[in-house]
Structures are given as structure tokens and as C-alpha cells.
Amino acid sequence: MLLSSFARVVGQPLAASADELWHNPAAVVVHGTEDDPLFCYANACALTLFKMDADSFIGMPSQKSAEPEHRDQRAEMLAKLEADDVVKGYSGVRIAADGSRFRINDAVIWNVRDEDGALHGQAAWFEDMDFLD
Numbered sequence: 001m002l003l004s005s006f007a008r009v010v011g012q013p014l015a016a017s018a019d020e021l022w023h024n025p026a027a028v029v030v031h032g033t034e035d036d037p038l039f040c041y042a043n044a045c046a047l048t049l050f051k052m053d054a055d056s057f058i059g060m061p062s063q064k065s066a067e068p069e070h071r072d073q074r075a076e077m078l079a080k081l082e083a084d085d086v087v088k089g090y091s092g093v094r095i096a097a098d099g100s101r102f103r104i105n106d107a108v109i110w111n112v113r114d115e116d117g118a119l120h121g122q123a124a125w126f127e128d129m130d131f132l133d
Helices: 002-010 019-024 043-049 068-084
Strands: 029-031 039-043 086-095 103-114 119-126 126-131
Touching: 002 019, 002 086, 002 119, 019 103, 029 043, 029 068, 039 043, 068 086
Parallel strands: none
Antiparallel strands: 029 039, 029 119, 086 103, 103 119, 103 126
């Protein structure tokens, strides 16, 4: 669903398989549709960036990936996403488990929908980062 939804809204493939997605040099993260969305997927690149293992990352509220002073900007982007199904060119500061910070640049954020259009979450793909600490 993650791969097919990206292809539908962006018009190009994200990866050819789940294995290719896992080993992709770009970061991919996904959160669900809970009131306070919880991460449900991160590929190896994303886990390295956030300095977490999968057991620690999966189930974490996604808002905690941004520092409190950057959460309004994140919320604005998610509101745009609700209207458009995809946001391209997003930039924002994120925080790793050890407190180090990085800016993601030119990210693609999209709604993860099944073939019937039901919303299952939101995902982000980014490969351009600036380390701030």
C-alpha cells in the first residue's frame, strides 16, 4: 500500500519491493491515523537518522520527531496534506533520540491510501538532510 500510494500521488515508483524500500538510501517513515498518530514504519535510513531501533521507533507519537517549537510548522504541513494528498518540497527540523537535530529538505509527504481510497496514514520520503549539531 505504501509503494502503490506513492506511485499514484507522485507519478513515479518509490521502490520496486519492500526489501528495496528497507535498504533505500533515502529515509521513509509512516504514521497511522490515530488522534496522536503513531509511527508504524521506518526504513533503515530513517532509523539511523533518528538513532533508534525499530522497537523504540514503532509506536512513538510522530509529533515527537519534531521539537515543540517546530510542531506548529509540522501541523500546518499536515493540514495541507489533508487537502491535497501530497506535499512536495517540505522542509523542517527533526530531532533524534540523542537530542541531535537535523533539517530535512525537499521532502515528499503523502497520504497512504488503499486502492479504494481509504486513508491508512501519512508517509514521508526525504534524502536531503542538513545536520545541525
